[in-house]
Amino acid sequence: MDNSPDLPGCSYLNPERTLGEIQINLLECKVCFEPFNFQQRGRRPQNLSCGHVLCLECITALSHPLLGKLECPFCRQLCSVDSTSPCQALNDLQELVLSRRPSSPDRPRRTSGLTCAALQLQTSFGGWGTLVNPTGIAALGTSGTLVIVHDGEKRVVVFNLLGRKLHSFGKKGKAVGEICYPMDVAVTPAGYVVVTDPGDRAVKVFTSRGNHLITIKDFLQLPWGVDTHISGHLLVSDAQAGVLFRIKVDYTQRVVVESQKAISDLQCPRAVACCRVTGNTAVMEHPTDITERRPYRRLRVFTKDFHLLYQTDSFSLTLQSTVQLNMSAVIFDEDRDVIVADPDQGLIWSLGKLKNGPVLAPLVGNHLIRPVGLVLLNDMLITLDGGDHTVKIFSNKLD
Template identity: 70%
Template sequence: MAKSPGLPYHGCLSPEGILREIQINLLECKVCFETFSTEQRERRPQNLSCGHVLCLECITALSHPLLRKLECPFCRQLCTVDSTSHCQVLCDLQQLLVSRSPTSSVPPRWAKGSSVTTTSLHLCAAFGGWGTLINPTGIAPLGSSGTIVVVHGGEKRVVVFSLQGGKLHSFGPEGKASGEMCYPVDVAVTPSGYIVVTDAGDKTVKVFTSRGNCVLTIKDSFQLPWGVDTDSCGHILVSDVQAGTLSQVKVDYCHGVILEHQTVVSDLQSPKAVACCHVTGNSAVMEHPSDITPSAERHTFRRLRVFTKDFQLLYQTDTFSLTLQSTVRLNMSAVVFSRDGDLMVTDSDQGMVFSLGKLQHGPVLTPLVVDHLIRPVGVIVLNNLLITLDGGDHTVKIYTPKSDSGATMK
């Protein structure tokens, strides 16, 4: 049986959802993200001796031209090109799905009759994969020059990448000492370039320079810190899942000193993702009430709250409200503001990214990313790019507007 680099579990899926999972998890090469094809020789699925499956083109590209050997990009086992074999089971599965739905080989990602409009973005690049990234959980832009920071469960748990996928440097080995990481969950970067990480393992928030030198560790202030972002002044916003709070921390970064630490919102239910808008000063928090009372609903329930600069509630919506308005049931997870203040959320069940607009007059639900995502756990906007962190296949994926779509990431 063909191996996958890691299939996500989403609980009870509809038949259409199961078909979509098969399309994305089994019928795409996880190196080039192209769909397997029996008609194109270079796209034929091939078994490596370790059991993982790549397309023939990627096997050729990754193997040594003389030794005809390659290292599996998922398990790092050394394999020979001569030992590869055609993966007939995936070809048969693909033919079965095509015969089941002759008009479209890709199952719909939202309900028929949905009132949403579509402004699809195009996948232009992807990098990472198992080994380079291990169960990544957070992503943030490091300045505007095209550098990003990712936290994951690897040997060094904070990694800085270029947009071309080059690993610039990494830091934060596993441990509880200064400069070490137990279980990093989320990451943010201040306007002046300091990297802030929430560590759920030892219940701290840690601040580093862009080169990885530990500046400050905030201890004994949180029960279970989770989401983090920074505002235009460099103040840190942290959600606490267990305490149900949103805290603001003001720091003197040059001297590594906490100037002020206050709870700004205290009535939240299992708050996780946090986002700040540098244009308006608003902040957004994603609540997971169903994590507290999982038996209350069969389906996952999420609540999104948006606060003003002085933390007055500006707007809120939730899974149920969005379903009534658009027939689309979102499992909202990550959240981010665009450059002009539109709110964007990821859907970790459907593998999509939606724009909700500015929310003051109600959400205008617009799918932005509808392809190639498995389980998005993070999303950022950098220049005119939308960059997602996919926990399903441990990758960073970069999307741009299609030339004919009129989409923009402003």
């Protein structure tokens, strides 16, 4: 009998799954995503002087041909190629994993009609260089186009579902049409791209091709999360003011028609999501007056008129699970269930409709490092993983 103290009703951290996670998260290069191979010179793992590990081929590709130095893609420390050394620990770990790897993994047990890691990874794309510390993701209609904000030289990148980069815009800076530090992104029904820029204390609106329309900043202190209400208004959380703003924009005239404090008693609100079916709004709070070391998050759900329906928090959710549940990104699915990302555990959870209390069900338990953004599109759950700077697409297909 498996008594692993992890996800309710399934063996997320049983030995077989743990070996699989080791292979994915430790035994592959996080730049090219190729498995380390000690038999192939270019795929051998090498220690940089900063402590991070890359394959020899990526070190060669990233280093300056004359200076013999490279900037670590993870901590940005300048490292000398001559100071790299073989990572013997990973060599030993790989031999151990290969010797313990079972020929046929156990079938996952079921819980409440869902299998542990019920959604399967279909594809992933991005990686360091293509994406740099991404923080927000949104879908451009139902065509399969994804809009992502990150810390690259051009802050907004547009991809198709195959991972092909279509175009990018929003040069780094504070001038008109530039973005200082993007945090979140939303797309309006008309296809306008809305970016929160706490670095410039502003919300910036662009066309889908990247033409700047308007910058909103007069009443904002630290804009963070953004989504569109079913009325067409923008919903913007202000982490410093503790307010959720409801903003009406005339995109043709490029002016703010109306701005209201929809909710004004929030504590450091960040992620925000609106249900396309009911108009209910979910807001993720990060209270700052908690003295406990573990992260404390509070999730509140409001009606379309912004009356409180129900709330839960990370402490209450942890009591229902054997993991210390954290929460970051939040969305609603087509059945009005609330879905949250857990960046600490690398998990995606469904909380149900929360009306009679949360019902925890794991949706994704593999292949994620630090999920920071979620999108539902055409029966696919698309996750933005800040841990390895990738987009990962999950579905319940078996192929």
